[in-house]
Amino acid sequence: MKPTSPSNNFLFLVLFIFVLEAILFSIGNNKSNIEFLNKENKITKIQNIFADVPIQAKAFSIYDETLNRKIYGRNDEIQMPIASLTKIMTVATALNVHKMDDVVSISLEALKQESDYGFFVNEKFNIKDLAKFTLVGSANDGAFALVKNEDDFLNKMNLKAQKIGAEKTLFLNFTGLDFNTVLAGAFASAQDVNIMVMYASRAHPEIFDASILPEIKIKSLSGFNHSIKNTNNILDKIPNILFSKTGYTPLAGGNLVIIYKNNYEHNIVITVLGSTIDGRFSDMEKIINVLYDLDYGK
Numbered sequence: 105m106k107p108t109s110p111s112n113n114f115l116f117l118v119l120f121i122f123v124l125e126a127i128l129f130s131i132g133n134n135k136s137n138i139e140f141l142n143k144e145n146k147i148t149k150i151q152n153i154f155a156d157v158p159i160q161a162k163a164f165s166i167y168d169e170t171l172n173r174k175i176y177g178r179n180d181e182i183q184m185p186i187a188s189l190t191k192i193m194t195v196a197t198a199l200n201v202h203k204m205d206d207v208v209s210i211s212l213e214a215l216k217q218e219s220d221y222g223f224f225v226n227e228k229f230n231i232k233d234l235a236k237f238t239l240v241g242s243a244n245d246g247a248f249a250l251v252k253n254e255d256d257f258l259n260k261m262n263l264k265a266q267k268i269g270a271e272k273t274l275f276l277n278f279t280g281l282d283f284n285t286v287l288a289g290a291f292a293s294a295q296d297v298n299i300m301v302m303y304a305s306r307a308h309p310e311i312f313d314a315s316i317l318p319e320i321k322i323k324s325l326s327g328f329n330h331s332i333k334n335t336n337n338i339l340d341k342i343p344n345i346l347f348s349k350t351g352y353t354p355l356a357g358g359n360l361v362i363i364y365k366n367n368y369e370h371n372i373v374i375t376v377l378g379s380t381i382d383g384r385f386s387d388m389e390k391i392i393n394v395l396y397d398l399d400y401g402k
Contacts, residue, residue: 150398151176157394161387162357162378165294166395169302169363170370175400180295183272184377185288187351187359188242188335189297190280193273195235196304197261198250199311204232207325210249217244218281221332228325236314237322241332242350244279251278268303270296280351288355297361297375305347305363315348336360338385342392346371350384358384364392366400 154166154176165180167173174180208231210223221243229237231250238246251257258275265273273292276283280290292300305312314320318339321331335350342348344365351359358379366372372395376387 146398146400147175150395150400153394153398154178154391157390159376159387159390160379160383161376163294164374164376164387164391165298166391167295167298167302167373168370169373174295175372177295180375181272181293183274183291183293185280185282185353185356186290186292186297186377187280187288187353187356188244189292189300189349189351189359189361189375190275190278190290191238191242191247192297192300192304192349192361193261193265193275194247194250194278195239195311196300196307197257197264198231198252199235199308200264201254201260202231202252204230206231208234208249208252210245211253214245214248217248217279219244221245222330223249223324224326224328226326227328229322230325232311233322233324235311236317237320237330237332239312239315239349240317240320240334242335243332244281247279265292265296265300268299270299272296273300280353280356282353282355285354288353294375294377297359297377298373301347301349301361301363301375302373312347316345336362336385338389341389352381352384358382360384360388362388366395368400372400 163179163182163184165177166175168175207228210227212225215225223245234246234250237243261275270292273296275290277289282288316339317334319331319333323329336348339345342362342364345362346365347363349361358381359377361375363371363373374391376384379387
């Protein structure tokens with residue numbers, strides 16, 4: 105019998121490797137398809153269940169930042185008043201145009217904003233400290249002071265919102281406070297709020313991470329100490345919370361946006377708009393509990 109040549113052996117080896125790779129690819133591809141179908145089936149199940157979940161809010165939106173996809177939304181593309189959720193973009197814009205250690209003074213006009221947080225006229229702060237204080241306590245005078253009397257600040261806020269894809273957002277003031285009984289200070293969809301908070305928390309994590317502090321204490325450059333408690337009274341009920349911001353006005357109702365990390369290490373973003381002052385918290389708890397009950401993850 106004629107012996108097999110080395111070149112033939114080499115060809116057989118190459119052919120064997122090719123066939124083996126094809127088999128492994130087919131197995132891997134099939135596994136990926138099964139995982140994809142399982143994921144899609146789970147999301148479909150979640151969507152079907154949320155369709156029947158009683159929520160007081162007029163709109164809410166759930167987004168998986170890790171998967172970069174919306175999980176569920178109810179009226180989440182409708183433009184609505186957002187109250188103090190406005191401060192997310194006020195703070196982000198201030199940090200975009202100024203350095204962290206820039207100094208800002210509290211003007212008399214800032215102190216005329218609704219609510220008194222204990223500041224003094226001409227009291228000076230580092231922007232980074234005032235930004236954290238403003239987020240945690242939703243300080244209207246703090247938000248107004250961060251603007252530093254810049255004429256085009258509102259324009260910058262609106263342009264940034266459009267640039268990041270929050271197309272139904274419109275800021276008419278820096279605080280989100282109602283102008284009167286018929287005109288709100290800012291508008292956005294629940295979907296837009298999710299977009300804004302993801303942008304802000306990625307752009308300035310060292311500031312927005314402070315939003316989950318139960319209380320914040322700062323000292324002004326003028327030597328005065330200030331403290332304020334977080335406006336979100338369910339912080340301890342949300343496991344692995346990463347971000348929080350509340351909002352309430354008579355026109356907007358109760359609003360709340362959070363980011364938390366679920367059991368599968370996914371960052372989940374949830375916005376609730378148009379609830380009641382207490383309902384925003386019970387709505388958020390209900391939404392998170394449903395997600396946990398369904399073991400939502402990968």
